[in-house]
Amino acid sequence: MISDRRTVSKQDTSSPMPANKNDSCSQIVGRKQRYELVDLQQDARPLLIFTNRKSGAQDGASLRRRLYILLNPIQVFELSPKQGPEVGLALFHQVPHFRVLVCGGDGTVGWVLDAIDKQNYESPPPVAILPIGTGNDLARVLSWGGGLSAVERKGGLCMVLRDIEHAAVTMLDRWRVTITRRQPNEMQNPDISVKFMNNYLGIGCDAKVALDIHMLREESPEKFYNQFLNKMLYAKEGAKDIMDRTCADLPWKVRLEVDGVDIEVPEDSQGILITNIGSYMGGVDLWQNEEEHNDDFDPQSMHDKVLEVVSICGTWHLGKLQVGLSRARRLAQGQLIRIRTFVSSFPVQIDGEPWIQQPCSLEIAHHGQAFMLKRAAEEPLGHAAAIMAEVLENAVCRGVINAAQKRALLQEMALRLS
Numbered sequence: 001m002i003s004d005r006r007t008v009s010k011q012d013t014s015s016p017m018p019a020n021k022n023d024s025c026s027q028i029v030g031r032k033q034r035y036e037l038v039d040l041q042q043d044a045r046p047l048l049i050f051t052n053r054k055s056g057a058q059d060g061a062s063l064r065r066r067l068y069i070l071l072n073p074i075q076v077f078e079l080s081p082k083q084g085p086e087v088g089l090a091l092f093h094q095v096p097h098f099r100v101l102v103c104g105g106d107g108t109v110g111w112v113l114d115a116i117d118k119q120n121y122e123s124p125p126p127v128a129i130l131p132i133g134t135g136n137d138l139a140r141v142l143s144w145g146g147g148l149s150a151v152e153r154k155g156g157l158c159m160v161l162r163d164i165e166h167a168a169v170t171m172l173d174r175w176r177v178t179i180t181r182r183q184p185n186e187m188q189n190p191d192i193s194v195k196f197m198n199n200y201l202g203i204g205c206d207a208k209v210a211l212d213i214h215m216l217r218e219e220s221p222e223k224f225y226n227q228f229l230n231k232m233l234y235a236k237e238g239a240k241d242i243m244d245r246t247c248a249d250l251p252w253k254v255r256l257e258v259d260g261v262d263i264e265v266p267e268d269s270q271g272i273l274i275t276n277i278g279s280y281m282g283g284v285d286l287w288q289n290e291e292e293h294n295d296d297f298d299p300q301s302m303h304d305k306v307l308e309v310v311s312i313c314g315t316w317h318l319g320k321l322q323v324g325l326s327r328a329r330r331l332a333q334g335q336l337i338r339i340r341t342f343v344s345s346f347p348v349q350i351d352g353e354p355w356i357q358q359p360c361s362l363e364i365a366h367h368g369q370a371f372m373l374k375r376a377a378e379e380p381l382g383h384a385a386a387i388m389a390e391v392l393e394n395a396v397c398r399g400v401i402n403a404a405q406k407r408a409l410l411q412e413m414a415l416r417l418s
Contacts, residue, residue: 105133
């Protein structure tokens, strides 16, 4: 059981299990004790939990206290600028089969996925999400809900922990965003930085709204205490941008290329969005798989190694998208996206994390795939996916297949069951 408090032992006399007192124990930042996982059964699958108190309505602190009651406290790590996910992953580095629960928003999930990626696991741990951010778009497409209130309505934390045990493993494409900025002196090497994308990348008006909200959150974090009010603040900032029309000249200041082909940006566009998943800005389906379209594009999938490109006509258009009164304009699909910005700087956001970008070239290419946990649906297909994932886990535990074979089978299963 993931709630078994005996899965972790502590170096003191009150520990329920003897701790292995050697130099290989993991030091936990900010705590005096050393901890180590010992005496785990071969098929044990403990749960490692990360919380972020700054996410969304800042529910992380109270959530962590509730998790301390349900689980062994050492399984729960609070993320901060001084303690990243690497600390918790180091404690679990000798556990062959464990799962991860991220309590936070899309930015927090990306932070944890980046850390898992750097560990070079042969078979990375699958990740579930307890949504406490503002948009929670990745949590939505994985059926974990759009916020903490939705989780409470479905049975609360205890039900989430039970659902994690029976969740289906699926794949999520991850994308590398290489940002190249030429130096004024052509003799100097270009300034190159790399970021990673899971959900979407936006340039233009949507990133401008995200940037305004980010700056407001930094100045007045006390205003962001409720998910609904957070969305109202987004709407307020969007309304300001309707009057400003900051990005009205976007089509003349960017060049878009998809798989080597130049794509014309419509003249009324104020934003370009590159999407990997079917949820944006708290549940908007930009690609609209379920609708009829007069084009030859394929349906969107988060594990087909293909991205979708759409344009939007301003923040007023974003508002209409949220209430289902309009559609985004579908421009292209492809595996390699290049965007070049000219002359002036533009707001850019990746998975809701915004910044102002000076003129540069952005290249988006496939980086790899992450194992994610999706809440098993009630229909037979959902249960089948969860059962098959369980069978593969047991097969690895018993030595029937190895971790690499399990990874390949899970990838194929995700594609066929999507």
